[in-house]
Amino acid sequence: xxxxxxxxxxxxxxxxxxxxxxxxxxxxxxxxxxxxxxxxxxxxxxxxxxxxxxxxxxxxxxxxxxxxxxxxxxxxxxxxxxxxxxxxxxxxxxxxxxxxxxxxxxxxxxxxxxxxxxxxxxxxxxxxxxxxxxxxxxxxxxxxxxxxxxxxxxxxxxxxxxxxxxxxxxxxxxxxxxxxxxxxxxxxxxxxxxxxxxxxxxxxxxxxxxxxxxxxxxxxxxxxxxxxxxxxxxxxxxxxxxxxxxxxxxxxx
Numbered sequence: 001x002x003x004x005x006x007x008x009x010x011x012x013x014x015x016x017x018x019x020x021x022x023x024x025x026x027x028x029x030x031x032x033x034x035x036x037x038x039x040x041x042x043x044x045x046x047x048x049x050x051x052x053x054x055x056x057x058x059x060x061x062x063x064x065x066x067x068x069x070x071x072x073x074x075x076x077x078x079x080x081x082x083x084x085x086x087x088x089x090x091x092x093x094x095x096x097x098x099x100x101x102x103x104x105x106x107x108x109x110x111x112x113x114x115x116x117x118x119x120x121x122x123x124x125x126x127x128x129x130x131x132x133x134x135x136x137x138x139x140x141x142x143x144x145x146x147x148x149x150x151x152x153x154x155x156x157x158x159x160x161x162x163x164x165x166x167x168x169x170x171x172x173x174x175x176x177x178x179x180x181x182x183x184x185x186x187x188x189x190x191x192x193x194x195x196x197x198x199x200x201x202x203x204x205x206x207x208x209x210x211x212x213x214x215x216x217x218x219x220x221x222x223x224x225x226x227x228x229x230x231x232x233x234x235x236x237x238x239x240x241x242x243x244x245x246x247x248x249x250x251x252x253x
Contacts, residue, residue, distance in 0.1 A: 038088075042084065045106050071114075078107070081103050
């Protein structure tokens, strides 16, 4: 007659045998979904960098607005690489190492483009400042050389006010660019967190499904073990009864 420890061992083996294929199937489905999302992020990252390179390729045509657009695109590219790294960390081998190398390579491509965008914006600001200073100098020289012009001092004062307003405008543009960068970074972070929440929700649902299946299997095993015990106890009772009859028969002789 099997002991209680042997019954528990058989139950554990049976549970592992039932849960093994289910867990493997769920892991395969999850890995397939991660692969689809990684490929999508990789395509979006490549398309984003193509847009930035087109902006930089328009030498002499690019404006500060287009350069700011390129800066925003690079922030989106950083968010995509962060999402790719997150998928690589949550995936199984060998995909985790392969995807991590791809994500790091994509992230390395963003650095030089950021430097070019930054250099282009600085050149734009320097050019605008040089033009303004040249106009101010020209107006001041004309006002000072014109002795008959009664509006000379007022023109110089007006030019000074215009210069101050231009500096304020540049400062406002810089603050707007920083606010836009912060907003884009926040949107990218929120997108990554949304993907992580969706992935966590899917895993939680898979865990609940697996738990429910395990509960059903355990209930069936408990029911089967109970019937086995009843059958064994019945056999023991019958053996005791027949042994008693045999002893009574022997004693009566």
